[in-house]
Amino acid sequence: EDQVTQSPEALRLQEGESSSLNCSYTVSGLRGLFWYRQDPGKGPEFLFTLYSAGEEKEKERLKATLTKKESFLHITAPKPEDSATYLCAVQAGNTDKLIFGTGTRLQVFP
Amino acid sequence: GAVVSQHPSWVICKSGTSVKIECRSLDFQATTMFWYRQFPKQSLMLMATSNEGSKATYEQGVEKDKFLINHASLTLSTLTVTSAHPEDSSFYICSARETVNQPQHFGDGTRLSIL
Numbered sequence: 001e002d003q004v005t006q007s008p009e010a011l012r013l014q015e016g017e018s019s020s021l022n023c024s025y026t027v028s029g030l031r032g033l034f035w036y037r038q039d040p041g042k043g044p045e046f047l048f049t050l051y052s053a054g055e056e057k058e059k060e061r062l063k064a065t066l067t068k069k070e071s072f073l074h075i076t077a078p079k080p081e082d083s084a085t086y087l088c089a090v091q092a093g094n095t096d097k098l099i100f101g102t103g104t105r106l107q108v109f110p
Numbered sequence: 111g112a113v114v115s116q117h118p119s120w121v122i123c124k125s126g127t128s129v130k131i132e133c134r135s136l137d138f139q140a141t142t143m144f145w146y147r148q149f150p151k152q153s154l155m156l157m158a159t160s161n162e163g164s165k166a167t168y169e170q171g172v173e174k175d176k177f178l179i180n181h182a183s184l185t186l187s188t189l190t191v192t193s194a195h196p197e198d199s200s201f202y203i204c205s206a207r208e209t210v211n212q213p214q215h216f217g218d219g220t221r222l223s224i225l
Binding site: 032034044045049096097098101102103 | 116142144151152153154159169205210213214216217218221
């Protein structure tokens, strides 16, 4: 069964304190792994798509990496405006369906 | 770019009424649209997938007659919750995708409360 597990469930950081979020997955034929940011009461905002092991993508303070079993979202020198829930999702090779993890709720304090 | 608008953002209605939610892709043509449901502190659960001009494909356990989906154009899909009851109260989110190689872009959701 295709499955996505995110850790930690919640993370509190001081402004400037870098850290990483983990997304472990099992899927039959990975077609793509997606990272989204979700603010309270809003829909997810697309961040990155990763397709194959070894791939990396960056956007401002965020960097996503991918291996055959997991993905990391690295946050460098975070700011309070980075506070949000970060969602990971995978798409299996034979479907249109995204399977989401339950997210990591990030809080960055000044 | 890739803006998806969902309306209404919030609705309260009495048990037994039907509620329609609209999802529009504003700056691209969405060949495929998706409807999700999200409970507090839980992941998004896909309810159905719809392709323009075709019948929606529902996930296992989702009642087709209760959650009516129409995708009549490349920019608009609607979800109608028929004869809504309190257990249907949830956060409903749509997404749209231009092509199979593009990511899904999400609307801001509709908070549905059935009294």
